[in-house]
Amino acid sequence: MLPEPIQTLVTALERLPGIGPKTASRLAFYLLRTPEEVSSQLAEALTDLKAKIAFCQECFNITSAGRERCEICDSGKRDGTVICVVEEPLDVIALERIGAYRGKYHVLQGVLSPIEGIGPDDLKIKPLLERIQHGGVQEVILATNPSMEGDATAQYLHPRLQALGVRVTRLARGLPVGGDLEYADQNTLLRAITGRQEMN
Ligand SMILES: [Zn+2]
Numbered sequence: 001m002l003p004e005p006i007q008t009l010v011t012a013l014e015r016l017p018g019i020g021p022k023t024a025s026r027l028a029f030y031l032l033r034t035p036e037e038v039s040s041q042l043a044e045a046l047t048d049l050k051a052k053i054a055f056c057q058e059c060f061n062i063t064s065a066g067r068e069r070c071e072i073c074d075s076g077k078r079d080g081t082v083i084c085v086v087e088e089p090l091d092v093i094a095l096e097r098i099g100a101y102r103g104k105y106h107v108l109q110g111v112l113s114p115i116e117g118i119g120p121d122d123l124k125i126k127p128l129l130e131r132i133q134h135g136g137v138q139e140v141i142l143a144t145n146p147s148m149e150g151d152a153t154a155q156y157l158h159p160r161l162q163a164l165g166v167r168v169t170r171l172a173r174g175l176p177v178g179g180d181l182e183y184a185d186q187n188t189l190l191r192a193i194t195g196r197q198e199m200n
Pocket residue numbers: 056057058059060061069070071072073074
């Protein structure tokens with residue numbers, strides 16, 4: 001049996017995605033023998049994360065704590081008739097970096113994954129449908145990753161969005177299959193969004 005403080009850390013680490021019991025214990029023992037400044041820096045970063053960052057209540061992108069909406073949702077210069085649906089805030093950053101998209105976003109905060117037990121209610125799907133029901137949206141670009149889960153999520157959303165009378169498009173092929181939007185080079189991403197196609 002492990003001493004309680006180590007067991008507590010192992011249990012906490014095990015809850016992180018992609019970390020099994022073995023990796024969790026390896027990390028815990030690594031932190032134990034590492035200089036104290038490393039572990040206190042980590043502890044401080046974790047506390048700061050929740051204290052200083054929050055999620056936008058409209059698009060679920062990241063924003064500063066205390067703000068209800070992110071800068072993009074608050075900006076009067078963005079086109080509210082187009083919503084680009086992405087998996088993670090990192091995808092917003094990747095698309096913003098190319099500077100060619102002037103619409104708004106909606107961050108699902110994940111993808112459908114039956115294997116990991118992630119269903120529609122675990123994602124920000126309901127708030128997306130509500131945003132569209134409020135009116136004013138003409139096009140929804142499904143920019144989930146070209147992976148099995150990303151495609152399945154887009155397929156799930158397509159009829160539900162179409163039923164609300166909006167045009168539904170999907171990023172053009174050309175992104176590496178199984179790849180992540182956030183790692184795509186800027187030209188590929190630019191081609192993918194400008195060459196987006198009607199979903200069928
Ligand atoms: Zn927002």
